[in-house]
Amino acid sequence: MSPRKTAVEQSKGVFEVEWPMFGELSRALALKVVRDYDPEVVVGVATAGVVPGAVIAAILDREFHSIIVSRRYQSDSIRDTPAIFGAVPQAVRDRRVLVVDETCESGATMRLAVSAIVNAGAAEVRTAVAFKTGAFEPDYHALATESTIVLPWDREVLFEGELVPNPLYRETLGG
16 A cells, blocks of 8 residues: 555655756756846755756856755644845845745745845846746746656665665655
């Protein structure tokens, strides 16, 4: 008998992203951005947005920084609002900035990152995500889907010296 899935997982499905697909999506996203915008700095939203942000910065040959925006969890189903941890990179002042995250559903994390970067003096800020998963409209996205996204770097975690399936995705992936 397979593990019971939530109603959201049953209706929207699961999209497991492999490394080659992630690379192609990052390439496509970088091309979308460069056709319309010339960022001077790329800022990845830590933690998961750092990977696509760094890849896009490398493809565009732009300076890369990160910003830590995180949510604290009260329980498995209740999330607090996101908060900025640490300082906004000073390199954003008076420059065109592209803020990158891996996914974007409600936009709360992205709006907070953009606000912090604007408050730090950026000349212009635009947003990009690998996966648009909800109502929020970033300036650029590689793929829109309502599926639960499982990224290659999230699939497994190190536990007692061994790579094991990530417990956060155990039910989602049927493991």
